[in-house]
Amino acid sequence: MTAHTSPARVARLGQNQYGKAEVRVVRVVRDGATHHLKDLNVSVSLSGAMDDVHLSGSNANVLTTDATKNTVYAFAQKHGVQSAEAFAIHLARHFVTRQEAIHRARVRVEEYAWDRIGPREGGHSFVRDARETRTTEVGYDGTRWQVVSGLKDLVVLNSTDSEFWGFARDEYTTLEETRDRILATEVAARWRFAWNSDDQSPPAWEEEYARVRGHLLDAFAGTYSFSLQQTLYAMGARVIEQTPGVDEIRLSLPNRHHFLVDLAPFGLENDNEVYYAADRPYGLIEGTVLREGAEAAIPVTD
């Protein structure tokens, strides 16, 4: 190399995205004396013609993350929050169609549920329902939509109808076989809708959520289990079979082990009655169930 030759470039900009994370927005609908509440945590990621901001210092293509946050609040007022999915779709469409430099938007929403205190109708008092967190992730590139909705922290337990035996053994295997154990897990599930274009009418997001959640719980409760893997497949297959608008579901099921406590030192029997609920380590059982003919598109890791 001569002194005048510029050195070979060794670095190159790869995938990049930017936006505002965790915009907490609470929307109240005042229907006379009856108030309704939506409580969301919204994260927006934008990508597109963003080489300059990384390479040259020009911010000309940068819609500020501050404006992104403001848009979330303004849209909550202007459009309301019919569902987490509908709200995310509104936002993604806005960013991609209004800013030439933005070619793709990903909007993630977590939704926290509140129950009414007092009569089912009426009132303005709520108690946070700690059951589970609802999630959605909407992707839009100006043409195609991808909506992956889900839930996390849904804790479930079967106190019987679970066995685990006949497993492979090596020199480190000490686990005893069991014909009756507690099966407990904290369900994290993400399901991808077939809907992907404005040419089709979108699913009824709220109803679909309730339906999928119901199928997950029914399949967990109704499956006589020989492993958490088998239960996982049963839960996913139930959703795919019963929800025509869903093409793919991915489940992550930590095995919340419940170990029988040895009470023999105290002269007591323990006939599957007293358990130690361990919090770690835990088995982690994960898998995807697809509609026949559908391609996998939910990322394996998040």
Ligand SMILES: O=c1[nH]c(=O)c2[nH]c(=O)[nH]c2[nH]1
């Ligand atoms: O349902 C289970 N699946 C496993 O793969 C496993 N491994 C283990 O130790 N316990 C269990 N339980």
